[in-house]
Amino acid sequence: DAGVTQSPTHLIKTRGQQVTLRCSPKSGHDTVSWYQQALGQGPQFIFQYYEEEERQRGNFPDRFSGHQFPNYSSELNVNALLLGDSALYLCASSPGISRPYEQYFGPGTRLTVT
Amino acid sequence: DAKTTQPPSMDCAEGRAANLPCNHSTISGNEYVYWYRQIHSQGPQYIIHGLKNNETNEMASLIITEDRKSSTLILPHATLRDTAVYYCIVREHGSGNTGKLIFGQGTTLQVKP
Numbered sequence: 001d002a003g004v005t006q007s008p009t010h011l012i013k014t015r016g017q018q019v020t021l022r023c024s025p026k027s028g029h030d031t032v033s034w035y036q037q038a039l040g041q042g043p044q045f046i047f048q049y050y051e052e053e054e055r056q057r058g059n060f061p062d063r064f065s066g067h068q069f070p071n072y073s074s075e076l077n078v079n080a081l082l083l084g085d086s087a088l089y090l091c092a093s094s095p096g097i098s099r100p101y102e103q104y105f106g107p108g109t110r111l112t113v114t
Numbered sequence: 115d116a117k118t119t120q121p122p123s124m125d126c127a128e129g130r131a132a133n134l135p136c137n138h139s140t141i142s143g144n145e146y147v148y149w150y151r152q153i154h155s156q157g158p159q160y161i162i163h164g165l166k167n168n169e170t171n172e173m174a175s176l177i178i179t180e181d182r183k184s185s186t187l188i189l190p191h192a193t194l195r196d197t198a199v200y201y202c203i204v205r206e207h208g209s210g211n212t213g214k215l216i217f218g219q220g221t222t223l224q225v226k227p
Contacts, residue, residue, distance in 0.1 A: 004157075033213060042201065042217030043158060056212035090157050092215075100213030101148050101205045105157030 002027060004106035006091050012112045013081050021076040021109045025093030032074040033103060034066060035090040043090055049074055050097070078111075086113045118202045120221045126196075128227050132189040136202030139183040145206045147178060149187045150215070151198040158201065158217070161187065192225045199223075 005024045013019050025032050031050045035043035045058035049068035063079045072093075078085055088110050092103035119137040126132040138147065148163040162169055162176045164185075169176045175188040189196055201220040 031213065033215075035215075042199075042219060043215070045214045045216070048212050048214065050212075056214055058214065092157070094213055097213075100207075101146070101163065101203070101215060102160055103158075103213065103215060104160060108157050 004091055004093050004104050006089075006106040006109050008109060009107065010110045010112075012114060014114055015081055015083060017081050018077065018079045019081060019111060021078075021089050021091075021111070023074045023076070023091030023093075023106060025072050025074070025091075026095075026104050029093035029095050029104070030072050031094045031096060031100070032068060032072065033092045033094070034074070034076045035092065035105075036060070037088040037090060037108070039087070046076070081113045083113050086111060118204055118218055120200070120202050120218065122219065123222045123224070125224050125226055126189075126192045128194060128225055129191055132192040132196065132223055132225070134187040134189075134200050134202075134221050134223060135184065136187070137184045138202070138204045141182050141204055142206070145204045147176065147185050148203040148205060148215070149174070149176065150201045150203065150217075151196075152201070152220075153195075153198040161200075192223075194225050194227065197223060197225045 007022045033048040034046040037043040047057040048055045052068045065077045068074045088108040090108045092105045094103045149161040150158045152158045164176045178185045199220040
């Protein structure tokens with residue numbers, strides 16, 4: 001049973017560029033959340049998708065946007081990259097609204113903005 | 115949301131039980147206690163959760179005090195692979211919840227040979 005997968009594993013971008021990160025949830029999971037983890041800090045919630053809609057959003061600017069596809073996979077897009085966007089981006093899936101906090105995380109995408 | 119307090123770091127000898135405390139004195143009746151851990155360079159891993167009864171699974175046991183103001187995660191026979199940051203998170207179940215996990219600083223557990 002494949003767990004949560006994310007791509008790419010590492011990415012280097014320049015300030016002002018745009019980036020798209022991808023996530024495939026664990027089999028049977030329909031809810032996907034995205035988190036940002038800066039070095040030495042705990043993960044910070046960005047947003048969550050369920051039924052192809054954003055259900056809740058954390059304290060992140062509109063430069064951060066997302067999408068969920070009919071097969072439950074998801075993308076995180078970040079526009080106009082800033083140096084401070086350098087972080088590990090984590091995707092987590094959960095088996096539905098009955099178990100919302102039982103989340104399974106992928107290995108993350110390490111984004112470096114130069 | 116109830117605030118949690120954890121010690122920043124703990125050591126444990128390999129093969130011994132690791133007991134990780136968490137204080138959540140302002141927890142409300144519908145809030146569950148969740149534990150996650152994050153091994154270096156990996157995504158967080160769900161361990162266990164509970165409301166008021168003690169819980170056990172293949173990874174760990176969760177002991178919640180009767181007043182629910184604190185809890186302890188127990189790894190019965192710690193191994194070197196259990197070295198990680200352990201997060202105690204309190205979240206409310208109910209209509210409208212969306213699964214937003216709020217991670218604090220956690221406890222860095224170092225298992226030593």
